[in-house]
Amino acid sequence: MTKEQVITQWLTDNTDLSWTRTGGDTPAVKLDRLYINRSEAYEIRDFILKYYKECNLEHKSDNYKITLKKIMSYKSGDRVKTQDMLDHLTSKLNA
Helix, strand or coil: CCHHHHHHHHHHHHCCCECHHHCCCCCCCCCCCCEECCCEHHHHHHHHHHHHHHHCCCCCHHHHHHHHHHHHHCCCCCCEEHHHHHHHHHHHHCC
């Protein structure tokens, strides 16, 4: 399985995020979204792919769980720019 497929499967099995915007087809990975919609599973998947690649993180279930918690708690309830979230999470790794 590709990393994209592994993350997709993990999100499907472990969250109740929305998959409805896809219209039945799996959309291509999009790594350049200005804002992240944290209720949309494909956007979370794409963010995790970008974050893990940039920070050289290991793809495994425990890491996904921690990352998802951080994504959801960062400025919870606010609209967040994808780059701001990436910068925030990256800074926490280096702290």
